[in-house]
Amino acid sequence: MMAGGAPIKEEGQAKLELHLGSVNLIQDVIVADIEDEALLGYDILSGKQGRPADILLSENKIVLDGQEIPVF
Incomplete structure (x- = not known):
């Protein structure tokens, strides 16, 4: 389900390497x-x-594991 609770159609699952700012x-x-x-x-x-x-939307960033990730 999406954040608002609406159902989504799954295409599949995968193990991916994600790069979120400096967090990998x-x-x-x-x-x-x-x-x-x-x-x-x-x-x-x-x-x-x-x-x-x-999640600091007023500063356009997320702080995850001590690392700041800019939010666009």
């Missing part, structure tokens, strides 16, 4: 046809060490 992850992801480039779920936003991300 290898993560199992669900591939789906959505309007946005990506939708980050709790499994990513919870961080590697279980430290959740700080």
Whole structure:
């Protein structure tokens, strides 16, 4: 499901290397046809060490695992 609870049609799953600013992850992801480039779920936003991300929209950034990721 998408963030708003709307169902999405899954195209498949893959293990991908993700580059989010200076944060690099290898993560199992669900591939789906959505309007946005990506939708980050709790499994990513919870961080590697279980430290959740700080989403600072007023500063156009996400802080994940101590690293700032610009939000466009």
